[in-house]
Amino acid sequence: MNTQYKKGVLELCVMSILKRRDCYGYEISEYLSKYIDIADGTVYPILRKLKSDGLVTTYLSEDSGGPPRKYYSLTALGLKTYEADKKEYLSFAKTIEALLEDEDYDKE
């Protein structure tokens, strides 16, 4: 798949995960690779882009006694962007699905 296109969709997926709860990078990477076949390292550039766009923020937290982990959290702007992008994507996906399933229409 076109990487640029995939990147946009992956951003949406990352925001969807962060909407549920704050996560550290590795968690997101693990979660995504369960569903989507991507290189594990791809998540980090996405997180960085989201951060530079102001859609997520980071904070350090030392839970479970280990080294401090960098948590990612969705900002208010991020939430707004996510809701808008999600709506747009779903309607787009629906249209494409309908279009692709209609490909045999003329043959009948």
Add this chain to the structure above:
Amino acid sequence: MTKNEFLLQLKNELKKNNISDLDDILSEYEQHFAFKLADGYSEEEIAAKLGDPTELASQFIPNAPEKKHGGRKLVTVIGMVFADLFAGAFFLMLFIFAVVMGIVTVAAAIIGICLLGGFSFNNIIPGMPYLCAFIFSISFFAFALLSTAACLYFVVFTRQLIRSYKRFHINVLAGSSGKATLPSLPVYPLLSHKFKRRLRMLVLSSLTVLAVSLVSGYIISAITAGNLEFWHVWGWFVK
């Protein structure tokens, strides 16, 4: 590829791409290794699953559409200020013309009423038999109607012109700062067929009435006065 090889290559590629916050990025990957190692994967496996460091490093390059807009934007804004001044003066002229046309229309209607009712203030309406005055009053009413139609179309046209220019103004500024632009508006007003038909009817009928009443007014006046230059007989333009 071992963990150190992976991180070193990533670091070099990031440097090549002028990415800031190297340590921040690298620490994320180090942590990734740490988690995976704890789960029992080998460094080679982890590095392979992470992907090609060169490819990953290139993904950190921000898509850069926003470049050198600052200077160009300033030039655009200055240009638009001058364009606005010029266009503003032009629209002011159109507006004044509309006002003048409106005044002419009202004046024609008033003269028509004066002729019809036989009113005259300070003898401004020259004397003539009532039949002629009646016919000429019809001419003035027809002219007032014609002028009303012209005024109406002119106002609609000017309004559309201003709207179209406003959209152009917004689009130029949006375009210069890289924002989305709206579709441009047509210069000519998009009128409904009904409105156009009525306007055309009004123009044609008032023009016909004007022509017929002027010609017949002249003929009847000439016959009544017994002279083709009837205004001399009735003593117009003489103090």
